[in-house]
Amino acid sequence: MNRIYMDNAATTAVSPAVVEKMLPYFTECYGNASSIHSTGRDARKALEEARRRVAAVLNCSPNEIYFTSGGSESDNWALKGAAFANRKKGKHIITSAVEHHAILHTCEYLEKQGCEITYIPVDADGLVNPADVEAAIRPDTILISIMAANNEIGTIEPIEEIAAIAHAHGVLFHTDAVQAIGAIPVDVQKIGCDMLSLSAHKFHGPKGVGVLYIRKGVRLENFMHGGAQERGRRAATENVPGIVGLAEAITLATENLEEKNARIAALRDQLIDGLTALPYVRLNGHRTKRLPGNCNISVQFIEGEALLLRLDLAGIAASSGSACTSGSLDPSHVLLAIGLPHAIAHGSLRLSLSDTNTQEDVDYVLNTLPGIIETLRSMSPLYQDFMEEQK
Amino acid sequence: MYSEKVMDHFSNPRNVGEIENADGVGTVGNAKCGDIMRMFLKVENGIITDVKFKTFGCGAAIATSSMATEMVKGKTLKEALQLTNAAVAEALDGLPPVKMHCSLLAEEAVKAAVEDYMKKHPDAVI
Secondary structure, eight states, X not given: OXXXXXXXXXXXXOOHHHHHHHTHHHHTSOOOTXXXXXXXXXXXXXXXXXXXXXXXXXXXXXXXXXXXXXXXXXXXXXXXXXXXXXXXXXXXXXXXXXXXXXXXXXXXXXXXXXXXXXXXOOOTTOOOOHHHHHHHOOTTEEEEEOOSBOTTTOBBOOHHHHHHHHHHTTOEEEEEOTTTTTTSOOOHHHHTOSEEEEEGGGGTSOSSOEEEEEOTTOOOOOSSOSSOHHHHTSOSOOOHHHHHHHHHHHHHHTTXXXXXXXXXXXXXXXXXXXXXXXXXXXXXXXXXXXXXXXEEEEETTSOHHHHHHHHHHTTEEOBOXXXXXXXXXXXXXXXXXXXXXXXXXXXXXXEEOOTTOOHHHHHHHHHHHHHHHHHHHHTOHHHHHHHXXXX | OOOHHHHHHHHSOTTBSOOTTOSEEEEEEEXXXXXXXXXXXXXXXXXXXXXXXXXXXXXXXXXXXXXXXXXXXXXXXXXXXXXXXXXXXXXXXXXXXXXXXXXXXXXXXXHHHHHHXXXXXXXXXX
16 A cells, blocks of 8 residues: 655654765764774764754854754753753743643643743744743743744744843743754744754654754753763763764755745645635644644544544554544643634644655545545534534 | 454444434533544344444544444343443453543443433333
8 A cells, every 4th residue: 555654743754865874873983972093083073074064054153062862852951951050040931832742841840840930822823922922021030942833733933033032131042943944944043042952853864863052151951961972061972873864864954945845835735725625624723834844634523543543544644633642631732722622622633744745645635534534524423413403 | 552353343333323213322421532422222122123323532432332332232221231341342352551441431322322211211121
């Protein structure tokens, strides 16, 4: 069976060019980058070259790039590191209600450590209002963390404006840009962020490697203790193959960004237009301030996991924000934050594209999904009740 | 995560639909939690001669509904009332722990439909 992958917001295929770059660092240039001998020095050279390449993409100094194990570690380090380093200054952190769990659950942990967190609500499109952020700033606010783009509904947040507000009040600004790399331009000078998290596997790089950008002069407590790697700020033997892969992937992902994303956005728009034309299907997230590959819909009267299983049987890989897929009794916090009732949030479906998707993929989904929706609705007591009310 | 039997009953659910002028109808669950099951019974001389269901819910919810209908079809009302969620789950070769509540819902849906029948037929003996 033809398999169509439309879950690129969860993870992406590593591109062959990236794999090729990584391979020598497993078997030939396998040294420990901290070793003094030539095998180690070769690994060190690759590491620093990768750092330069990432810095060039993000428009910062290589000394401001810190390699981590991925987006979650970068988010944890940014928040805990800033909270612990600024204990004397204050204990208040501002974030949004729609952040990734790597931010929200870290905030919950910090609350137990005595921090106070303000969760800024979002509007019906998932947008954070910068004025709300400004109004929440207190004399003891130490950090504002707002994501660059939402992983579920694809809404792109006004982070440049929020960064400017943070700095006007002398507050640090961090952004989780895990979904943004390769989708929208990410320039740390233009954004004005003090910290930025990213993860390689979201843009055709390997899993288990990411970056925390830390602007020069920003004080953070260390998160990972041990050796003196990453200029003494992040212990652990560097994952050289992963880091080399990340550097190659971020370079490829940000080349011809506009041209590539115009094609992906056109496919996305066909999905959005085709699916929202079906009865009782709504789009979640902002229509235009939106990641080029994100299509998130709610299909009324059916449940998301059932939809995913049926799609999987038809060869389509997607994801949902239903309770059954979130591992809790509640549907996704993002869908609830944009004001969806539980029943409609349970019926959400996210199709996320990358440059590996084709017109044929989109056609197949548009041809297959309506039948699946019809089948599941024909089994749904909610639909039965609704149709009887309509009579 | 699901057994082959669960996937079979999910992909080809048995007895899906509704019975017009059913003798007993039971609806359990709520949309907030993401699961609603509705069972329709046709009863003759204390025996469930036909049963259909409609379910809003996940794969396990649909599969347990389907299996529960198979397990009570042709049975007496008394036997239907003895259906347990553990028996439904076992008949499906097990459910993931987080999905056990679906089998409970299936048991409750059958019971709610039988109770509805009893209410409408107070003279019926089981």
